[in-house]
Amino acid sequence: MTKLTIAIPSKGRLQDNTHAFFARAGLTIERPGGDRNYRGTLKGFPDVEIAFLSASEIAREIADGSVHMGVTGIDLVEENISAPYEKTHLVTALGFGHADVVIALPTAWIDVSTMADLSDVASDFRARHGRRLRVATKYVNLTRAFFAKSGIADYRIVESAGATEGAPAAGAAEMIVDITSTGSTLKANNLKIPDDGVMLRSQAHLVASLTATWCDGALAAARAILDQVAAEEIARKTKEIRAVLPDPKAAAKQAAMEFGCTTPFGDEGAPLVLHCPARDVPACAAMLKALGATHVNVVTLDYVFETENPLYDPLHEKVS
Ligand SMILES: Nc1ncnc2c1ncn2[C@@H]1O[C@H](COP(=O)(O)OP(=O)(O)OP(=O)(O)O)[C@@H](O)[C@H]1O
Ligand SMILES: O=P(O)(O)OC[C@H]1O[C@H](OP(=O)(O)OP(=O)(O)O)[C@H](O)[C@@H]1O
């Protein structure tokens, strides 16, 4: 494998957001031949190959090293990979695909509102019915780990590939473990989440493989791509503030202390140029006015390229 292979979701809810994420970083995914082609390219990066896979396949291929990087959900990383953080490295959270893996049980079970309550019910159920409570799920490994942590042993997993929320009403299980975001599917099926029943908060991540072969070419391509991704990420979270001040050095120092502002071009300039966390801009502008600035210009940035790359450097450390 001399090329860098990046896997991206070819269907499902992560697909569109993934394309938008790459586009934001100025990266264009090309898929010659359209939807039926499972290989694509990244415009301007001849050493990169794109693999189109489902989100769960992406987690598996990252684990076994057949792709270098991919976009998938943390739920799938933790469910599909044993010892996930020995085999993968989370490059960055992508801010979409937010969903919780939860345990849900019938709303009619009014006495059960915590995992401790459920533990009691599970033992009673077994004593009374001579069989164990059934949990329908496709998250078999996450469920086992969570039930063990909650001290519940009296249950049995019924594997469910789809429409899991329907299992209790269909009589196939007493409860479920599944992913939820708005909660409307659970509600429609008369299911509720115990107070401490959230097993995992998931979102889509850019994930790198620690088992793939990282030759120099693959590393160089990863660096070039992550330079663009990091530059966009920093730019999105940062505003550039420009102001002329009687004592720019003192203002820069105060802005650094109060808001963590940096001075990318030094602290002597007229105007002084600050990089400020986006959320602190109004407060920082007020401070600069109080220090004598008559105008405070705030500029939105497209990219901020820096020598150090907060996304690439930690990955490089692990794979070389
Ligand atoms: N309702 C939801 N809201 C937000 N994210 C969700 C929701 N359902 C699933 N996801 C997330 O989307 C990711 C992929 O799920 P999706 O169902 O699109 O693909 P998949 O399960 O891999 O498909 P398949 O099982 O057919 O291979 C998962 O990481 C999951 O956490
Ligand atoms: O909390 P909610 O907003 O109601 O979302 C939850 C539902 O979304 C997912 O299904 P999806 O729509 O991806 O269909 P699928 O079962 O075919 O994957 C998940 O499996 C739940 O069924």
Ligand SMILES: [Mg+2]
């Ligand atoms: Mg789905």
